[in-house]
Each structure stands twice: as C-alpha cells, then as structure tokens.
Amino acid sequence: MKKLAIHPPITNASGPLSVTREELEALGRSASGAIVTKSMTHCPRVGNPEPRLVPHLEGQRGSINSMGLNNLGYRGYAELMSTLKSFGKLVIASISYAPCEHKLPLEEQYEEIAQTMIQSGADMLEINLSTPNLTGIPISNDPESIRRVLGPLCKKKKIPIGVKISPYNNTLLLFEEVAQLLMELKVDVVTTMNSEPNVMDIDLKTRTKVIKPREGYGGYGGPAILPIALAEVHRFYKFFKKYNSPIQIWGCGGIIQAEDAIKHFLAGASVVQVGTALLWKGTAVFAELSRGIEQWLKKNGHSHLEEIVGTVREL
Numbered sequence: 001m002k003k004l005a006i007h008p009p010i011t012n013a014s015g016p017l018s019v020t021r022e023e024l025e026a027l028g029r030s031a032s033g034a035i036v037t038k039s040m041t042h043c044p045r046v047g048n049p050e051p052r053l054v055p056h057l058e059g060q061r062g063s064i065n066s067m068g069l070n071n072l073g074y075r076g077y078a079e080l081m082s083t084l085k086s087f088g089k090l091v092i093a094s095i096s097y098a099p100c101e102h103k104l105p106l107e108e109q110y111e112e113i114a115q116t117m118i119q120s121g122a123d124m125l126e127i128n129l130s131t132p133n134l135t136g137i138p139i140s141n142d143p144e145s146i147r148r149v150l151g152p153l154c155k156k157k158k159i160p161i162g163v164k165i166s167p168y169n170n171t172l173l174l175f176e177e178v179a180q181l182l183m184e185l186k187v188d189v190v191t192t193m194n195s196e197p198n199v200m201d202i203d204l205k206t207r208t209k210v211i212k213p214r215e216g217y218g219g220y221g222g223p224a225i226l227p228i229a230l231a232e233v234h235r236f237y238k239f240f241k242k243y244n245s246p247i248q249i250w251g252c253g254g255i256i257q258a259e260d261a262i263k264h265f266l267a268g269a270s271v272v273q274v275g276t277a278l279l280w281k282g283t284a285v286f287a288e289l290s291r292g293i294e295q296w297l298k299k300n301g302h303s304h305l306e307e308i309v310g311t312v313r314e315l
Contacts, residue, residue, distance in 0.1 A: 001188060003248060004090060004124055004160055006033040006271045008290040009305060010261065013252050013275035014039050014094035014126060014164070017283075019071055021080055028087030030283035031290055035084050036092045036273065037077050039128040039164075042109045043100035044073035048213035055279040057201055057210075062222020063276045064201055066213040069098050069131060074113040081120040093117035094164070096128040097139070097149075106139070107148045118158050124189070125159065130166040132197030132219040140165040140194075143177050147185070154185045162189030162250065167196060167232050179239045182247065191250040191273065192232040195219030222276035226254025230267045237268025237310050256280070258292020268310040 011034040017023045019038040027035045047070025055063045071077075077093065084091045095113045097106040104112070114125055127150060129140035139145045140163070153161055163182065168175035182190060199220040201210045209216030233251045240247050251269030255261050261272045277285045293305070302308055 001157070001160055003188070003246075004034075006090065008033045008286070008293070009271045010286055010289050010293075011036050011092070011250075011271065011273050012278055012286075013273040014128065015065075015067070016275045016279045018094075021083070024080060024084055025087075026283050028084055028089065031287040032089070032283070033271070033286075034090040034092055034123075035087065036126060037084075037094050038071045039069060039094040039096035039126075039131065040071050040074045040077050040113060041069055041096055041098040041100065042074060042102060042104060042113060043098075044076060045069050045071055045098060045100075047071075051211055052213050052218075054201070054210045055276070057222070060222075061224045062220055063279060064199060064211060064218045064220055065195070066132075066211050066218035068213060069096055069134065074116055078116050078120040081117075081122060085121050090123040091121070092124045092126050092162070093122040094126040094128055096131055098134060106145070107152060110149050111152055114153055123159060124162060125153070126162045126164055126189075126191060127153065128164045128194070130164055130194040132166070132195055138166050138194075138197070140178065141171070141174065143174075143181055146178065146181055150182075150185050150187065154187060157186075160188040162191055163187050164191040164194055164252075167193040167228055168235070169228055169231055175235060176239070179236060183240070183243060183245050187247060189248045189250055189271075190236055191252055192236055193229055193253050195221045195253075195275070196225050196228060221253065223254055223256050223260075226260055226263070229253025230263055233264055233269045234267040234312065241268075241310070255289070258289050258296055261289055261293055262296050262308070265305060265309050266312040268312075270306075270309050 048068030251264030252273040
C-alpha cells in the first residue's frame, strides 16, 4: 500500500485538544500535516473525574493526565469527517476500546468503528492499543490480544493502518515478540510511544496527589520522556530495517522544540506527533516546529528530511 505523504511531517498526537469539533477544526486550520482525532470508542465517554490533567508540572517537566478516553463516540466523529476533510489534509481516525452498554467484545468494537471510519472517508486508522488510563493491562502488552484486534482489520485492509503502542523499554523480549507480530500482520505505521504510564506527582503545598482518577496515577508526557521516546523509535527502526520491513515509524514523546523533532528523525521516525507541546503552545506549535526543522536541515546541508531519517551515528 502506498505510503501516506504527511507534509509537514508533524501531526498532533491523539489526545490533547483533539476531542471536540472546535478543537479538530482548529487543527485543520493549523500548519499540521494531518488531523488526528481523539481515540474514539464505541459509545461516547465523559472520561474520568476532575482534576484529571495537569498540563504544566512544576519545573516544566511535562504533563500528567488520566483523561479516561473522553470522546464523542465513533458516530460523532463519523459525522464530522466531511468537515475535517474539507481542510485539504489527511484525516487519521484514532480508535480505541472501552467497556460500554453494548457489551461487544473488544475486537468487534474495533472492527465496527474501523469500518465506519473507512466508509466516512478517513485516510488512515490509528489503532490505539496502549491507553494508560483504563484499568487492566494495555492491549499492546499482550500479543494475543494484539492479534485478536489487528488480525481482522489487517486481513481486509482498505486504507493504511497504524498502531499506537506503549513503551517497551523495560520489556525487551516483549518488544521483539510484538515487533515480529506487527510485521506478520503487515501494519503500515507504528506510532511510538503513548505516554509513559502509571506515574504520579504530589503538590507539596497540599500534600495531595495532583490528579484524582486511578488513585493519582496517570500518563506522563513532555520533555522528560524524550530519551525514552527516542529509544523506542530507534529500537523499532533498527528491528524493521534488519528484516527489510516497509513499516514506518512515527515518533511521539518529548517534542517541544524543533531540535527534539530532529532527534526523532535521526533515530528513525519519518513523522512526529506532539501532545504536551500542543497543550503548552496551542496550534501555533506546528508552524514553529516546521520552520525550525527546515532551518536545521538547510543549516546542516540537507535538502530533504529523508536524508537524515535513521542516520544517528554510533560512538
């Protein structure tokens, strides 16, 4: 299947400021290379109780959240698809699973949502297997569940399919098993990574945890996770290159300024996504990053981004 051309190679990460019509239209008007929806579920969800997001942790270390997959439900996003397509950029439907009143098995939920998104005009599916904000083990940590979800979708693939996965930095044997499986299933894109899961912060003035859901544990994003994200990108890049796999790597995590994006490209990413930076800077972040990337490439004698992808050097 033909690779998607994302220009500039920067999108929002599904999550921050991608839930409502207004937020998605703002992304459409921005300089992002594509619009990525909030991870949609079968039924609409109000999400976890407040406070569930701290966008600025003390010391600008990053953000922590346990949003709980608040979203409009897949039918709500299907109704918005023609409007989003009118901005003239690719629309990527992010799809997730959550228990709901219909009590459908998770693979049936994914398939029903996916088929509806394809019919409504989505250009790509991003299958979120890694949300850190529901109870239980993320699907991306269980190869059998990955196969149950992705197998039927990949077997009758009509548009490119990406997967958004958890970091595997502490589970390298699991990483190899998952990477092999993703090659076998012939996904088109791996987005790594979702936020670092199950972290906590404390407000010293009140001596309380900073978010309420899940006993104060949430997903961590922002500058502090950049080294983790770079390792995840490079690990997948090297693995797929070893087996001559055409799977693209989209880097996500820790990108606040253009130099952070350049590091992702050097590690092996061909597209980058931003989450915490979008919370901090608004949609102007896409133009800022795009200018910075172009300036860096020109300054360092490169005419195309592809010239640096995966070219990080060993010491």
